[in-house]
Amino acid sequence: DAGVIQSPRHEVTEMGQEVTLRCKPISGHNSLFWYRQTMMRGLELLIYFNNNVPIDDSGMPEDRFSAKMPNASFSTLKIQPSEPRDSAVYFCASSTSGGNNEQFFGPGTRLTVL
């Protein structure tokens, strides 16, 4: 079975450009999470969806960040405009409903903003 799929795996862009990260959750999972990993701040939850509805976006750092989940099999995280401090690894994870259910993580997208 395919796990969580993220694309692209690596993205290098220049400051001011728009960046879109993509995620396909595991089929049948109805919760989707976006995390960011940096050396300074570690792993942080940005936003999560339940049944395609955003539940908590308090971790989204600024208005430059936005996330959507138009259907159960696809989500995007967009940064516009991008800044060098956005450089990080962005992970998508999915799970079935239930507070103790395992979140399955994708391989991540390594974003470098020059």
Place this chain on the structure above:
Amino acid sequence: AQSVTQLGSHVSVSEGALVLLRCNYSSSVPPYLFWYVQYPNQGLQLLLKYTSAATLVKGINGFEAEFKKSETSFHLTKPSAHMSDAAEYFCAVMSGGGADGLTFGKGTHLIIQP
């Protein structure tokens, strides 16, 4: 609010020695607790989780963790370290009550010396 503290950003043990990675949590409600492992340039993989069924939890690759409410701890152990255990280990907490995002500790880098 919930938080996780992992003592020791780096832990070094000899191959065959006991592995002990420390994790303390704070949570206003009974928590769900998780240990994840991250190998270089990969996503996170679940080692084990505590969901109140039993205080001693066994996970994959010979790891186990014990939940101690009085100490608010969930330390990870393995009796005998293997070279393949070298990785980054993250403790995470989720408040009970439904699907929710994870709050991660800063991580502990486990080094195995031959």
